[in-house]
Amino acid sequence: MxxxxxxxxxxxxxxxxxxxxxxxxxxxxxxxxxxxxxxxxxxxxxxxxxxAKDEMLLATFTRVNRRFSARVDELVNRGEAEGRTIAEMLRQALAELMPLDDARRAEFLVRLAFTDQAAHNARLAAVQRETHVGIRSRVAQAIRNGTVCGEVVQGTDAADQALRIVAFAEGLALHTHIDPDTTPKSAVLAALDDQLGRVFTGTCRRAQPGSSAAGGTVP
Amino acid sequence: MxxxxxxxxxxxxxxxxxxxxxxxxxxxxxxxxxxxxxxxxxxxxxxxxxxAKDEMLLATFTRVNRRFSARVDELVNRGEAEGRTIAEMLRQALAELMPLDDARRAEFLVRLAFTDQAAHNARLAAVQRETHVGIRSRVAQAIRNGTVCGEVVQGTDAADQALRIVAFAEGLALHTHIDPDTTPKSAVLAALDDQLGRVFTGTCRRAQPGSSAAGGTVP
DNA sequence: GCTATAACCGTACGTCTATATTGCTATCGG
DNA sequence: CCGATAGCAATATAGACGTACGGTTATAGC
Known part of the structure; x- marks a missing residue:
């Protein structure tokens, strides 16, 4: 040989x-x-x-997505292992979506580029879909398993909650990317925190819908 | 001549x-x-x-964005003229972000493609930023002007609320695009409605944070 | 009706790209 | 120690691309 x-x-x-x-x-x-x-x-x-070049790009996207969802998984797992509340756990996990430091900004750019490419490439689209439903279902499972104010959440459509909270995080990520100046790190994380708190601690700490808990627009 | x-x-x-x-x-x-x-x-x-080709693409993106934000503006204006509540008005306006029919799906694809391109093209990025801050500030103004349960909202950071609600809409739009099967029209609109209701009618109709008002996953 | 000039067409040129091909080199099994 | 074969390099090729350019047509002003 x-x-x-x-x-x-x-x-x-x-x-x-x-x-x-x-x-x-x-x-x-x-x-x-x-x-x-x-x-x-x-x-x-x-x-x-x-x-072929296509294979190379597909492999790249697959790897990126694997690493990405593995990291989210790990953070959720750790949160569950440490007995955190849903809000605390998801905050850690979903911050991974955001381009808040160089490493995550780089990853975000790659995901963005391939998201566009996937719109006209069935194989890339399949990888993309798989990753997204994987993350969403993991988050949904975490919500089902998780506790709020010491109690397990019940009666909620966890899959739907997962969609909403992941979509929110991704939307914030996009805005951070597009206009970091008017969407500073602090404001984005505050928004995520506030939203998570609003949804997942509502049974004990009543939300005050009219008031914003944002940290303002600090540079 | x-x-x-x-x-x-x-x-x-x-x-x-x-x-x-x-x-x-x-x-x-x-x-x-x-x-x-x-x-x-x-x-x-x-x-x-x-x-040059660059000029052609820049002109295309500029036109798309102009049309896009003009349509959002118009819907907000109409909502204000008709004396709608913030939630009702924003629901109409933000549905324009989503790829829910062929026309909006087409527009979404164009915006997605150029969003990627803008990541490495300063002029495209500027157009993109301008559009985004324009929409966000219009939404913020609408929130400031708007009424909830017959009263004008006060004390809230409208810019921050605008960021959050627009980001949420865009995140939902992205998910609809990536996986329409697990993110049907009805679920997306229900999520948007629910979120808007939760934030902008909270003073009269108390939110029940633990329960989802989603319309389920109808095909 | 002449003419200057914008509107418009077709093509040629140089560059860049993916990929096929050819050949050299190192090493594992015998 | 030797040859079969995977690892690896260099070049050739065919096509697509943006753009420069020369030429043709039609019309507004005189």
């Missing part, structure tokens, strides 16, 4: 290079030549590991 | 063609040749009206 290489690692090098290029210059700037250069290898080698 | 043409109309034909192409095949599939064919003219003529 001939020489061997760590197939998985090599593919990882390539998809990581793709990610960096997407973050820096967008998905349109990703060419196999540039990817090879970024990964420090030849174009021929990239071809050796991905028969 | 030589023959004259309706400059504005011609440019409109071209940007409309770009929009159709984006909807059908995505922004990457937009070439000047294809755009010319779609618009029923020659490549030379497209060049005559847009010196």
């Amino acid at each position: 001939p020489r061997v290489a760590d197939h998985h690692a090599r593919r990882g090098q390539i998809t990581d290079a793709v990610q960096r290029l997407v973050v820096r210059h967008g998905l349109t700037a990703v060419t196999v030549a540039r990817t090879a250069a970024e990964a420090g290898m030849s174009v021929g080698l990239v071809q050796h590991y991905f028969t | 030589p023959r004259v043409a309706d400059h504005h109309a011609r440019r409109g034909q071209i940007t409309d063609a770009v929009q159709r192409l984006v909807v059908r095949h995505g922004l990457t599939a937009v070439t000047v040749a294809r755009t010319a064919a779609e618009a029923g003219m020659s490549v030379g003529l497209v060049q005559h009206y847009f010196t």
Whole structure:
């Protein structure tokens, strides 16, 4: 048998290079030549590991999504293990959606680019859908398992609550991306906190719907 | 003087063609040749009206955004003129964000594509930002002007409320796009209604935070 | 009706891209 | 130690793209 290489690692090098290029210059700037250069290898080698560019991009998106939902899962699991309330737990988990630091901003850009691409690519769309329903169902399960003021929530449509709270988080993430100046970190996290508190601690601490608990627009 | 043409109309034909192409095949599939064919003219003529492809795309995005926020404005204005409550008014206006029919789905796809592109193009980003802050500030003004249970809302940070409700709507829009099957029209509109009711009619009709008013997942 | 000029067309050019192909190199099994 | 084979590199190729450019047509003003 001939020489061997760590197939998985090599593919990882390539998809990581793709990610960096997407973050820096967008998905349109990703060419196999540039990817090879970024990964420090030849174009021929990239071809050796991905028969076509589409496969390379699909693998990249799959990896990103896997890592992403794994991280959300882990945070929810930890929250449950530590016996946190639903609000506390989801706050930790959903903050992962937001582009609040460089790492998460980078990931957000990649997800955004592929979200667009997925609109006209069935395989990317499938990966996207899978990830989204996975996260939503994990959140729903957490809501079902979780406690509010020491009691388990019941009678609520957890799947629906999950949709709403995840959608809210993603909307905030988008706004943070589009206009960070008028949507500062503090305001976004305050909004998320407030919303979670409003929904998941309402049975003991009555919400005061007319008043905002926002921390204002601190720079 | 030589023959004259309706400059504005011609440019409109071209940007409309770009929009159709984006909807059908995505922004990457937009070439000047294809755009010319779609618009029923020659490549030379497209060049005559847009010196470069970038200008063409920028003009397209600008037009889309202008139309979009004009429509939101109009709906808010109408709601105010008809003396609707904040919740009723915003429900009408924010439904415009969602891809619930073919026309709005098309517009959503265009906005999504350009949102991605704007991440690495300063001019597109500026247009995007402008549109977003415009809509948010209009919504904020509507909240300040609006009534809840016959009374004007006061003491609330309207800008912050606007951010939250618009972000929520956009998050729902994104989920509708990504997975229409598990995020049906009815559920999305119910979520929006419920959220608006929860926030803007709380002073008279106490919210019951633990219970969901969702209409279920009807096909 | 002449003419200047905008409107409009077709094509050629240079660049960039994905991918096919060819060949070299290192190493594992025998 | 040797050859089969995977790992890897370099180049060739065919096509698509944006845009420059030369040419044609029609019309507004004189």
